Amino acid sequence: MAAYDLYGVKGGTIFEVRLKVEESLNVFFEERESTYQGGVYYRFGDDESEKFVLKVNVDPFDGEAVEQEFSEYPVLIYVDMTTRSEEIRRLLGVxxxxxxxELYD
Incomplete structure (x- = not known):
């Protein structure tokens, strides 16, 4: 069963958060740019397996939060198709x- 998790971070810039995630999870993000993703964002993994997307919580088209119910978190981390949700949560810390x-078969 694969999990799709969303994390929010209140402190730090997207660059600072990127460094913390890379160190905590021993991954290396690729910098990308997309209007759809709100400008510069970071990605690790591919569409066929576990994937991380790190981005700012701002919709580039209307300036509102992408995740409206979590607007107090300026930086978001999407962890998709993971089978190690609990391990990632523990490694990322408080x-x-x-x-x-969310869990999917």
Whole structure:
């Protein structure tokens, strides 16, 4: 069963959060740019397996929060198709707030 998790971070810039995640999870993000993702964002993994997307919580088209119900979190981390949800949560620590956890077969 795969999990789709969303984390929010209140402190730090997207660059600072990127460094913390890379260190905590021993991954290396690729910098990308997309209008759809709100400008510069970071990605690790591919569409066929576990994937992380780190981005700011601002919709580039209307300036509102992408995740409206979590607007107090300026930086978001999407963890998609993971089978190690609990391990990631433990490794990220208390600074990273688990906002949503969904399981799929």
């Amino acid at each position: 600074e990273f707030c688990l906002l949503r956890h």
